[in-house]
Amino acid sequence: MVRIETVATAPEFWKALEVLEARRSNLIANTVRLAEIPSSTGHEKERAREFRTLLEDALGEARIDETGNVLGCLPGTGSGKALVVTAALDSPYGPSIEPVVEVRPERLTGWGVGVNAFALASLAELARTLRNHPISEASDIWFVATVGSEMAGDLRGISALFPWLSSTCSRAICLQGAGLGRLDHWSVGTYRGELTVLTPGGHCWRDSARVSALRLVMKYSQTLESLPPKGLPRGLYNPARLESGDAWNAVPSRAVLRFELRSDDENDLQRMIRSAQEAAEALVQDLPGCQAFLEQKGFRHATGLYPDHPLVEGCRRTQAWAGLTTTLGASSADASVCLHWGVAAVTLGLGSCVGIATSQETLDIRDIRPGLRQAYAAIVQNALWKENDAPA
Amino acid sequence: MLQREEWLASHTHCTRPDQARELASRVQETQLRLGVVLPVRDDARSLGKHLLALRHGWPGGSSPWCEVAVVDLGSTDASIEIARSQDARLLGGAERFLPGDAPAEGLALRRAIDQLGCDIVMVVPAGLRRIDWDKASGLVLSLLEHDEAALAIGFQDAPPPSSRLSLRPLLSVLEPDLSLIVDPTCPLLAVRSAAVRTLPLALTLGYEPALLLEIWKGSGLDGLCQVPVGTLLWQDGSTRHEEQATFRSVLALMETAQRHEILGKEGPFGHLFATLSQESEGVRVHADLQLFHWSFPASMG
Secondary structure (H helix, E strand, O other): OOOHHHHOOOHHHHHHHHHHHHOHHHHHHHHHHHHOOOOEOOOOHHHHHHHHHHHHHHHOOOEEOOOOOEEEEEOOOOOOOEEEEEEEOOEOOOOOOOOOOEEEOOEEEOOOHHHHHHHHHHHHHHHHHHHHOOOOOOOOEEEEEEOOOOHHHOOHHHHHOOOHHHHHEEEEEEEEEEOOOEEEEEEOEEEEEEEEEEOOOEEOOOOOOOOOHHHHHHHHHHHHHOOOOOOOOOEEEEEEEEEEOOOOOEEOOEEEEEEEEEEOOHHHHHHHHHHHHHHHHHHOOOOOOOEEEEEEEEEEOOEEOOOOOHHHHHHHHHHHHOOOOOEEEEEOOHHHHHHHOOOEEEEEEEEOEEOOOOOOOEEEOOOOHHHHHHHHHHHHHHHOOOOOOOOO | OOOHHHHHHHHEOOOOOOHHHHHHHHHHHHOOOEEEEEEEOOOHHHHHHHHHHHHOOOOOOOOOOOEEEEEEOOOOOOHHHHHHHOOOEEEOOOOOEEOOOEEOHHHHHHHHHHHHOOOEEEEOOOOEOOOOHHHHHHHHHHHHHOOOOOEEEEEEOOOOHHHHHHHHHHHHHHOHHHHHOOOOOOOOEEEEHHHHOOOOOOOOOOOHHHHHHHHHHHHHHHHEEEEEEEOOOEOOOOOOOHHHHHHHHHHHHHHHHHHOOOOOOOOOOEEEEEEEEEEOOEEEEEEEEEEOOOOOOHHHO
8 A cells, every 4th residue: 555655755746736725716616606506316417417517627528327427537557446536416405495605705605515515526626636647557536426325315326336336446435525534434334214104094083992193103113212222333213204194183094204223233233124124014913904014215234444444544644644633433425335335435524514404504615725635645545556555 | 770670680699508618718719808897785695606606616617807896885794805805806985875875886887897997898796696607608798799789788587577667668668679678677787898988877776778778879779789697586585676776777767868869759659758857855857758549450459
C-alpha cells in the first residue's frame, strides 16, 4: 500500500491540490446549482442530466445507465483493479419539495445542499482535477452518481451496478457531504418491513367485540420493541409510519405499519427478522376473518471492514494528514452494497453540516479544504494500490 | 422598418438548448463586453446564489460577463456584505426612493449603462428566487443576432396581471405595434448601452414600458426583441409590489407619451387624453381613455 506521506512528496500532487482548492467558488456554485434541482428518491432524472453535463465537462465523457446512475471513467495506466468513487443523486425529501438555497459568505442553507449536493459537486471537481493532473501508474477510476440511495430507493442505483462492479473494481470510496472526519467502515444491517393487517371492521359500539386492525398493529409494534438486545452489538427497532382508521365511530379494518430493524451484527439482525416474521403469523392466529401480511421492503447485511483493513487504515492516514480527527462509524448507504458484494468500501464525510434532512440543512463553507484534501489523497492512494500490496 | 408579422417571426426569440454555453462562446468570438446588473433591496436570501452563478457557476465553466454589478436600493439586511464577499462591483449610492417616494429601480439600469462601460447590459432583479440562465441568456443572444435592436425584454409563461390587464392594453391604445409585446412589465431585460445611453429613462420602479415606447419611437419594431424567460418567482413569494409598479409604469408611460405627443391623438382603438400638472405634493396625472365602439361583422354573430 502506498503511504500518503510518500504520495505527498510529489510536486504534481501539490500542484493538483492547489488547482482543486483554487476552484472553491466553482465547487460551491455547482453545489448550489445541483441542490436547487429537485431530486427526491425516484425523481432524480433532471439532477442526473445536470450532473452528467458536469461530469462530461470534467472527464470528457459520461453517461446515464438504464437505472438512472451517472457514470464516467478516468482510464489509468496502472495494472491494478479499478477504484470506484460514488455520491448519491437523490435527497431525503418528498417530491413536492422545491429546494431553494440561500448563499451566505460562511454557509449554504437549503434542502439537501450539504449531504448530497456538496458530495456530488465534489465528485465532479475531483474527477476534473484527476483528469487534468494524471497520476502515473494509477488504476482506472470510475466516478458514479447513484440513484435510490435514500429509504424509498433501497440502494437500487448501486445495486444495479453489480455484479459488473465487483468484477471491475476492488475498492469503493463513497462520498457524503456531512461529517468532516467521518470514516464509516461498517454497514449497519437493516431490514425494512411493511405489515398490513386486515380485519372485518364494523361499528365501534354495535360491533365492539370485533378486532381492530389498528390495535393489532399496535400490539405487533410492542412485540417488536422487545427484540433489540440491550447493550452491544447495537440494535434497534424503529416504527417509521402507521396508517389506519376510517370514521370516528368505525372499528379500523385496515392498518399498515412500516418499520426498520437495525443491527451491527448479522446474527442479531437475522434473529430479529425471524422473530418479526413469527410475530406477524401469530398476530391473527385464531382470529376469524383477520389477515396479516409482512412484506420486506429493503434489506442490507450487517458487514464491513475491520479497522486494520488497508483501505480503512489508509483513509485514516489521509485524514490525519489533512488535519482531521477520524471518527470511525457505521452507516447504511451505497458502501453497504459494495461490502455485501465483496468490494472493500468506506464512506468519507467531506464537510461540516447541521440541520440534516430539513429545509435548514446548512453546510459550513468557511474552510472546505481539509475535506477535499482527504478525499483527493484517499483517491490517489487507492488508485495506486495493487492487489499484492502489503498493508499500510 | 419591420412589419408586425415579420417582427413576430424574427424578433420573438425561440429558446434553444444550452443557450448559456452558446452565449459564452459567442462572446469569445465577438469580443463584446457584457455586463449584468442586479438591483438589490433586502435580497440577502437570493443575491448570493445569483452572483455565484454569474461568476463561478456558469454552465460550461466560462462566464461571459466582464462586469457583475450590484446597485443597492437601500438594503438593511446583509445584501451588501454578500455582494462584497462575492467580489461584485457596487455601483453608486444607496437611494431607496426618488422624489415622490418612488422606488429607484430604473436607476440601477441608468447607473449600469453609465458606469460599467459594457456594450450590452442585462438587468437581473436580485429578489428572484430562481433564474434559468439558459433562458436569460436568450436576452443577450437576441441582441447579438439583431444589430439594430436596442432592447430585449423577457416575457413570462404567464405574464402578471399588471402586464395583461393594464400595461399591454394601454400600450396597444397608444401604439398598436406595441400590442405585440407580451409582457411589457417584465423586469428581466437586456439593453444595448450605446443605443439607450442618450435616451430619457424613467428611474423609478416600472420603467420598462416607458423604455419600450421610447425605443419604438426611435427605431420602430426593429429596435425591440422579446424573449421567453419562463416563470419569475420572487424569493419572498410576493408578486413584488405589483400595484406600485403598475402605477409607476403608467406614470412613466404617460410622461413618455406626452413628450412624444402621442396623447390625444386618434389611434385605431381610441383616444387617450392625459394632463400632467406639478402640484405641491408631486405630479398629478389625469388620464381619460376613450375606446371606439367595436362593431363585429355579422359572420361573428
